[in-house]
Amino acid sequence: xxxxxxxxxxxxxxxxxxxxxxxxxxxxxxxxxxxxxxxxxxxxxxxxxxxxxxxxxxxxxxxxxxxxxxxxxxxxxxxxxxxxxxxxxxxxxxxxxxxxxxxxxxxxxxxxxxxxxxxxxxxxxxxxxxxxxxxxxxxxxxxxxxxxxxxxxxxxxxxxxxxxxxxxxxxxxxxxxxxxxxxxxxxxxxxxxxxxxxxxxxxxxxxxxxxxxxxxxxxxxxxxxxxxxxxxxxxxxxxxxxxxxxxxxxxxxxxxxxxxxxxxxxxxxxxxxxxxxxxxxxxxxxxxxxxxxxxxxxxxxxxxxxxxxxxxxxxxxxxxxxxxxx
Amino acid sequence: xxxxxxxxxxxxxxxxxxxxxxxxxxxxxxxxxxxxxxxxxxxxxxxxxxxxxxxxxxxxxxxxxxxxxxxxxxxxxxxxxxxxxxxxxxxxxxxxxxxxxxxxxxxxxxxxxxxxxxxxxxxxxxxxxxxxxxxxxxxxxxxxxxxxxxxxxxxxxxxxxxxxxxxxxxxxxxxxxxxxxxxxxxxxxxxxxxxxxxxxxxxxxxxxxxxxxxxxxxxxxxxxxxxxxxxxxxxxxxxxxxxxxxxxxxxxxxxxxxxxxxxxxxxxxxxxxxxxxxxxxxxxxxxxxxxxxxxxxxxxxxxxxxxxxxxxxxxxxxxxxxxxxx
Numbered sequence: 348x349x350x351x352x353x354x355x356x357x358x359x360x361x362x363x364x365x366x367x368x369x370x371x372x373x374x375x376x377x378x379x380x381x382x383x384x385x386x387x388x389x390x391x392x393x394x395x396x397x398x399x400x401x402x403x404x405x406x407x408x409x410x411x412x413x414x415x416x417x418x419x420x421x422x423x424x425x426x427x428x429x430x431x432x433x434x435x436x437x438x439x440x441x442x443x444x445x446x447x448x449x450x451x452x453x454x455x456x457x458x459x460x461x462x463x464x465x466x467x468x469x470x471x472x473x474x475x476x477x478x479x480x481x482x483x484x485x486x487x488x489x490x491x492x493x494x495x496x497x498x499x500x501x502x503x504x505x506x507x508x509x510x511x512x513x514x515x516x517x518x519x520x521x522x523x524x525x526x527x528x529x530x531x532x533x534x535x536x537x538x539x540x541x542x543x544x545x546x547x548x549x550x551x552x553x554x555x556x557x558x559x560x561x562x563x564x565x566x567x568x569x570x571x572x573x574x575x576x577x578x579x580x581x582x583x584x585x586x587x588x589x590x591x592x593x594x595x596x597x598x599x600x601x602x603x604x605x606x607x608x609x610x611x612x613x614x615x616x617x618x619x620x621x622x623x624x625x626x627x628x629x630x631x632x633x634x635x636x637x638x639x640x641x642x643x644x645x646x647x648x649x650x651x652x653x654x655x656x657x658x659x660x661x662x663x664x665x666x667x668x669x670x671x672x673x
Numbered sequence: 674x675x676x677x678x679x680x681x682x683x684x685x686x687x688x689x690x691x692x693x694x695x696x697x698x699x700x701x702x703x704x705x706x707x708x709x710x711x712x713x714x715x716x717x718x719x720x721x722x723x724x725x726x727x728x729x730x731x732x733x734x735x736x737x738x739x740x741x742x743x744x745x746x747x748x749x750x751x752x753x754x755x756x757x758x759x760x761x762x763x764x765x766x767x768x769x770x771x772x773x774x775x776x777x778x779x780x781x782x783x784x785x786x787x788x789x790x791x792x793x794x795x796x797x798x799x800x801x802x803x804x805x806x807x808x809x810x811x812x813x814x815x816x817x818x819x820x821x822x823x824x825x826x827x828x829x830x831x832x833x834x835x836x837x838x839x840x841x842x843x844x845x846x847x848x849x850x851x852x853x854x855x856x857x858x859x860x861x862x863x864x865x866x867x868x869x870x871x872x873x874x875x876x877x878x879x880x881x882x883x884x885x886x887x888x889x890x891x892x893x894x895x896x897x898x899x900x901x902x903x904x905x906x907x908x909x910x911x912x913x914x915x916x917x918x919x920x921x922x923x924x925x926x927x928x929x930x931x932x933x934x935x936x937x938x939x940x941x942x943x944x945x946x947x948x949x950x951x952x953x954x955x956x957x958x959x960x961x962x963x964x965x966x967x968x969x970x971x972x973x974x975x976x977x978x979x980x981x982x983x984x985x986x987x988x989x990x991x992x993x994x995x996x997x998x999x
Contacts, residue, residue: 363932363933366932366933367932367933370812370813370814370932371813443999446995446996446999447992447995447996450995467999472999474807474811476998476999477807477983479998480983480984480986480987480994480998481800481803481983481986483987483998484959484962484983484986484987484988485800485952485955485956485959485986486696486952486955487696487697487959487988488696531945593936606689606692606693606696606948606951606952606954606955607689607692607693607948607951610919610946610947610948610951611945611947612944612945612946612947612948612951612952612955613943613944613945613946614942614943614944615941615942615943615944615945616940616941616942616943617939617940617941617942617943618938618939618940618941619857619937619938619939619941620936620938620939621936621937621938622932622933622936622938625932625933625936625938626811626812626932626938628932629811629812629932629938630811633810633811633813636810651984651991651995651999652983652999653982653983653984653987653991653994653995653998653999654982654983654984654991655982655983656979656980656981656982657803657806657807657978657979657980657981657983658806658977658979658980660806660807660810660811661806661809661810661979662810662813665977665979665980666773668806668979669772669773669776669977669979670772670773672802672805672806672809672979673769673772673793673798673802673977673978673979
């Protein structure tokens with residue numbers, strides 16, 4: 348019997364989950380839920396029902412795990428707790444400052460519904476959080492550095508698109524190699540925001556727009572760009588589409604410390620992703636398996652990636668894993 | 674109240690555990706257990722009792738977790754199950770072919786004694802096993818490669834020392850960079866043993882020993898060297914001591930796969946260790962914390978690294994971890 352998966356939200360992430368389910372032979376997609384009206388306006392790739400999210404509770408006994416693919420700003424704060432009342436859920440909530448508050452709201456709802464909800468799954472938060480935790484536990488006197496990129500930051504691209512005169516834009520976050528090398532060499536540098544990453548923006552401007560005004564608005568935008576060295580390059584809409592349509596990303600978590608009388612120890616985890624949303628989707632699916640198993644065992648409530656026994660993610664038996672991987 | 678740690682066996686690993694305990698403010702060393710006779714012949718760095726291993730059971734109520742620092746060939750197959758009857762234990766059993774058999778023997782004993790035993794902890798088996806599992810669960814259609822080194826293999830060094838005419842020896846396992854690059858580039862190579870690693874041996878020969886015979890015996894030694902390109906360099910005892918006394922090691926686990934319509938995804942974990950035994954000891958200690966907590970919660974039996982909820986390794990509270998790391 349396969350694990351029955353529902354997808355709630357059909358943007359890049361929802362499409363990724365749909366695409367990656369077939370890689371997991373113990374799972375099947377049951378339905379896609381959307382807020383669009385009419386639901387018929389949403390065309391999906393799979394041959395499963397598209398259902399309005401208002402009817403989601405009616406699918407309670409037909410779906411084992413609901414994967415919440417909405418955004419952290421507007422969708423999840425409401426959907427997370429609401430849907431956790433009815434389903435085991437997995438989400439990629441990434442609004443760091445509100446994570447504890449979100450966790451508690453989902454935890455209450457999941458306990459009411461006797462469901463498991465694993466929150467903030469993906470790669471950061473997600474696998475990178477997990478690595479930071481393992482690394483810090485193993486070498487407790489060490490220091491952890493996280494670098495992101497080279498990759499497209501959708502939040503920063505979106506921020507540029509809101510500027511008047513900008514037709515479209517793609518922003519790459521680029522780690523500074525020399526800073527990473529300093530870390531790996533054990534120099535324990537104190538790195539400012541500017542010393543860790545640069546930002547590279549490809550912008551399509553409206554025909555008569557003032558390009559120098561746009562460039563300044565980008566470079567001075569608080570929080571997003573003002574603390575970074577930012578490069579702005581104006582290109583045509585065709586060029587943007589041809590060369591900057593994919594969503595690569597990745598990064599490095601580096602932990603460096605010493606044992607004994609100063610023996611340097613370096614632990615590093617890195618991702619090089621040609622599709623950020625598809626990778627995130629793959630991570631969500633492996634945790635859907637864990638949520639299903641925890642729920643089958645009678646557990647309930649909200650969990651994070653730090654709570655989940657690793658073997659629950661794998662389709663293989665523990666004896667098989669011991670023989671093949673240990 | 675601190676977690677009370679015992680060390681059983683005082684070789685490189687036991688010394689490493691002793692050195693690293695001080696980095697964990699929630700732990701204290703209570704005693705070191707040894708097979709040496711008389712026990713007074715063993716001098717240790719800490720100011721704690723040295724006790725003969727035959728009296729270990731008498732310390733049952735004074736120690737929370739016993740860290741087994743004996744070898745996998747001769748010590749652990751007997752000590753593991755025997756000591757698990759009386760104590761929570763952590764070990765670094767690494768005889769891959771016997772791991773399931775060992776696990777079952779320890780599991781039975783630990784359940785009899787109502788104790789937790791986490792087996793095969795370290796970095797391989799250990800953190801590398803864990804990474805192989807996470808990576809395979811996240812991208813199930815991908816392929817995982819493990820490379821070791823550059824580092825000293827104590828087993829291979831020991832094998833050379835057994836050859837007649839050899840006074841001392843140190844063997845380095847060296848990964849082949851071009852093979853690693855092929856993997857990272859997504860070429861999905863099928864690599865033979867010879868194509869992944871080379872072996873470099875520094876050998877001190879007895880004065881009148883036949884060096885070409887020694888070199889041949891090394892290069893043709895079944896299992897250890899015959900499948901590798903091996904280089905043998907004869908040096909003086911002084912040079913061996915001066916340049917090859919430390920025990921560095923490390924390696925890379927690389928998982929490569931694709932999502933969607935062929936988007937390449939690369940996950941990599943690497944270690945660069947200046948002291949292999951001290952790093953392994955640090956890993957053992959973080960799992961000692963987990964064993965203690967599992968035992969406090971009333972759980973018992975043998976576990977592997979794949980069974981342990983990550984947060985149990987950390988001295989920090991789950992709320993603190995969520996705020997700082999997630």
